[in-house]
Amino acid sequence: MLEQGLLITVGVAFLISVALSPIFIPFLRRLKFGQSIRDEGPKSHQKKSGTPTMGGIVIFISVMITSIIMMFKFQKSAETYLLLLVTFGYGLIGFLDDYIKVVKKRNLGLTSKQKLIGQFIIAVAFFIIAKGQGFDTHLNIPGTEIKFDLHWAYFVLVLFMLIGASNAVNLTDGLDGLLAGTAAIAFGAYSIIAFAHEQYTIAIFCMAVVGAVLGFLVFNAHPAKVFMGDTGSLALGGALAAVSILTKTELLLVIIGGMFVIETLSVIIQVVSFKTRGKRVFKMSPLHHHYELCGWSEWRVVVTFWSVGLLFAVLGIYIGVWM
Template sequence: MWEQVIFFTILLGFLITVLLSPVFIPFLRRLKFGQSIREEGPKSHQKKSGTPTMGGIMILLSIVITTLVMTSKYAEPTVKTYLLLLVTLGFGLLGFLDDFIKVVMKRNLGLTSKQKLLGQIIISVVFYFIFKQNDFSTEVSIPLTDYSIDLGFGYVFFIIFWLVGFSNAVNLTDGLDGLVSGTAAIAFGAFAVLAWNQSQFELSIFSVAVVGAVLGFLVFNAHPAKVFMGDTGSLALGGAIATIAILTKLEIILIIIGGVFVIETLSVILQVISFKTTGKRIFRMSPLHHHYELVGWSEWRVVVTFWSVGILFAVLGIYIEVWL
């Protein structure tokens, strides 16, 4: 039975996004919600200027509708379901504001870093208080051992770090056509398996709802992209996957399953540290996907390679958690 539920959840999420896109993309184009491309980015990206952005709205609509429909029918929504939707929509709204400022108010940098960080922290703290009121565990398990660390009140800082960190990590990864759509589908698919393994079916349904939504989006986001998800989508997906990890108590496993996002973020950090301390750059450009573009790889080759690495990380994370 549950195999059928998972299949129909993915199918519903996929169809909602696919059916919304032909209506929503021309609407975004008429509103002139086109992406501005950074001048310091790869020159090949300049031709993408004007491509409709804020497509993450379609992803969010699909995730919310699919999750509520399928959990109501097959798994009874719980506090965890609503916590997931809270973070996903909260970070999505923050991303929407950022995108709106960029494309409508013509401020290419959107929200300031301080404004964005404040919004992320507020959402994270609200999540923590609801989490704590429901007596969820504040322990962090150490993979491959029987040990766990109870952070107590300090868990609020861990939640802030995890939600802010991974929302920004996915946001940094969103730089090539289809890159985040594919890597997110892989990572959420892995957590769907792990949530199912824990018999947390409502979390598994949410995860596959995301898989269906982003695969439907990928139909229009694959190279050459007809629409970008923008921060509306990437911040929401990053916050959602961090929340899934917290609710399944697989926080550390997320570092492995979300390895592509972690590596992309580390490439930016290392680039900044190297340039500020030595005046030299480690990569031709960061995040890492731009480095491979500038050494001559085609955009599609970079994306497929990163998807493949994402699959390896997802399989490794499942293997460590389920079989070791």
């Protein structure tokens, strides 16, 4: 029954995304909610200027509707409400960021400080509610029986994970279909882990995300008809970290979200190298742009990153389920 529920969840979320996208894309185009492209980016991206953005609204609506339907069909839980809180909160921050970008016709939205404050508030609310529900503050070492009670230091970990993951996932949203595919893989992995740990409501939420992003990918694959924008990427990043926290597999996020970690590290390395040595390590960061400037086609970069992300996900499942 529960296995069927997971399949139904994917199907419902997929169909909602596929049904809503043809409605939202022309609507966003009429509102002139088009993406601005950085001048310093790959020249091939200039032709994408004006492509409707904020398509993450479709993912957001699909996940919300599907999760609520399946929650009432199977089981209500505090975990689902927490996941929806983070998804809504970070999605709202991303929406405001995107709205400012498209209204002011510039590639910068909220300031870093404004975005960080918003992310911080949602993370604090998440921790307070979880703590009030008696949430365990132990940190488990994957594949072992070892765990440490961090007490209130766990609060710092939660802040770091939610804020860090949302920004890391946001950095990965730079090529057609790149984030949608890697997100589907990561949430799919966490659905398997949650199901194995008998956290069925979390597994259902994860599959709702998988269905929603795969439905969105139909229109976001190269050449993209719509971009998800920060509305989608921040929501997905925050939700992924929240799932990791609620399944008590915090350290596995580094593995399952390995591609997001690599993309973030490439930016950090580039900035540190340029500021300390005056030299760039990569032709451009995040890393996916480096390979584009090395002559790889956009589709080749995306498929390669998907493949690496899948390997990370399989490794994470092995550690989280079978070790």
